[in-house]
Amino acid sequence: MKKALIAGITGQDGSYLAEFLLKKGYQVHGIIRRSSLGNTKRLDHVVQNQTLDERNLMLHYGDITDSSRLEKLVGNIRPDEVYNLAAQSHVQVSFNEPIYTADVVACGALKILEAVRSNLGRETVRFYQATSCEIFGNSKISPQNEETPLHPDNPYACGKVFAFHNVRLYRDAYGLHASNGILFNHESPRRGETFVTRKITRGLAQILAGKEEKLFLGNLDAKRDWGHARDYVEAMWLMLQQPLGGDYVIATGESKTVKNFLEVAFGLVDLNWQDYVEIDPKLIRPVDVDSFIGDSSRARTMLGWSPRTSFLELTREMVIRDLQEEGLSPDRYGLKI
Ligand code: NAP
Numbered sequence: 199m200k201k202a203l204i205a206g207i208t209g210q211d212g213s214y215l216a217e218f219l220l221k222k223g224y225q226v227h228g229i230i231r232r233s234s235l236g237n238t239k240r241l242d243h244v245v246q247n248q249t250l251d252e253r254n255l256m257l258h259y260g261d262i263t264d265s266s267r268l269e270k271l272v273g274n275i276r277p278d279e280v281y282n283l284a285a286q287s288h289v290q291v292s293f294n295e296p297i298y299t300a301d302v303v304a305c306g307a308l309k310i311l312e313a314v315r316s317n318l319g320r321e322t323v324r325f326y327q328a329t330s331c332e333i334f335g336n337s338k339i340s341p342q343n344e345e346t347p348l349h350p351d352n353p354y355a356c357g358k359v360f361a362f363h364n365v366r367l368y369r370d371a372y373g374l375h376a377s378n379g380i381l382f383n384h385e386s387p388r389r390g391e392t393f394v395t396r397k398i399t400r401g402l403a404q405i406l407a408g409k410e411e412k413l414f415l416g417n418l419d420a421k422r423d424w425g426h427a428r429d430y431v432e433a434m435w436l437m438l439q440q441p442l443g444g445d446y447v448i449a450t451g452e453s454k455t456v457k458n459f460l461e462v463a464f465g466l467v468d469l470n471w472q473d474y475v476e477i478d479p480k481l482i483r484p485v486d487v488d489s490f491i492g493d494s495s496r497a498r499t500m501l502g503w504s505p506r507t508s509f510l511e512l513t514r515e516m517v518i519r520d521l522q523e524e525g526l527s528p529d530r531y532g533l534k535i
């Protein structure tokens with residue numbers, strides 16, 4: 199039975215990846231942070247479904263900034279595949295907390311990479327790093343692919359560039375099977391509540407439930423290449439099944455504005471978003487990336503990967519799930535599940 203270790207297993211992607219690997223027959227180990235209130239909400243359904251005899255998901259306390267703990271976990275578990283998804287992943291927060299973000303996003307990635315290199319032979323382990331299209335920043339080149347020059351435009355992106363180069367270096371210098379997944383935005387009903395898509399679908403459901411009257415947002419003209427997280431975790435796994443490590447852009451190739459997302463989400467329940475949305479200047483970032491659009495030809499050719507979920511299906515799924523969270527029937531709005 200293959201063993202995988204996931205740092206960041208409690209996050210959006212970590213939960214989908216854990217489910218995906220368990221279905222493939224892996225024993226999955228996850229690193230979770232100790233917190234005074236639970237942080238395993240996205241995994242509880244998996245944990246509860248396990249029987250005592252058949253426990254293929256194991257959670258271990260740890261923090262990506264604690265190299266001694268990472269050394270011990272990697273050394274004891276001896277995983278075949280390591281996925282580093284742990285991050286302070288909010289771009290706007292990274293402007294307020296740049297040092298902490300660098301500790302987690304940049305040094306954290308290097309610490310787990312070094313724990314892997316020093317404990318396990320290069321023939322026995324494969325490493326995945328959650329890189330982001332944010333490394334391209336406001337690029338002059340569109341669409342962006344693996345050859346696009348890096349121009350990070352926020353502290354989070356600077357941290358991801360540091361990690362990106364170290365993964366490439368460990369591949370070249372030590373022959374480690376290490377890959378960067380350069381993922382463009384991906385969303386789902388499990389998306390954190392402060393990212394714009396989830397903030398919109400959750401806000402919409404709260405308006406319909408009569409709990410809120412308005413939704414406060416920032417830059418509505420920004421364009422993002424939005425896919426579904428469930429589709430993107432498959433690409434992570436495919437990268438580690440290749441004979442050699444490499445860097446791959448994962449994207450849909452379609453870019454939409456925040457306004458487009460609002461139109462579709464509110465349109466699904468026959469509301470006009472302009473009646474509900476107000477701009478809060480505090481939500482405008484010191485620098486924002488105007489537009490991302492990815493060219494994932496390399497992944498499509500070499501990994502045989504392509505996205506399965508359309509922008510409309512993604513938005514619909516998120517709206518339906520947030521209506522249900524508020525105890526509202528999607529049927530009432532003509533939305534069939
Ligand atoms: P997410 O929902 O914010 O999850 C981040 C995960 O990292 C959580 O499990 C979090 O734990 C964990 N974490 C944070 N700080 C940690 C620390 N100090 N030690 C250990 N774990 C820590 O992010 P996501 O959307 O799933 O994204 C997964 C990865 O892909 C991230 O690295 C992100 O930067 C990158 N990425 C995401 C996207 C996207 O559009 N979603 C695109 C490109 C790249 P808690 O649950 O305890 O907070």
Ligand code: GDD
Nearest residue numbers: 287289330332382383392393394395415416417420481486
């Ligand atoms: N979060 C947020 N909240 N964003 C808003 C809001 C708001 O109220 N109003 C407008 N936006 C705009 C942001 O300025 C940005 O241009 C766009 O919506 C998307 O913001 P987020 O959903 O926060 O995502 P992100 O693109 O900044 O970052 C996400 O994707 C990256 C890949 O491009 C994160 O998941 C990163 O971790 C990831 O690397």
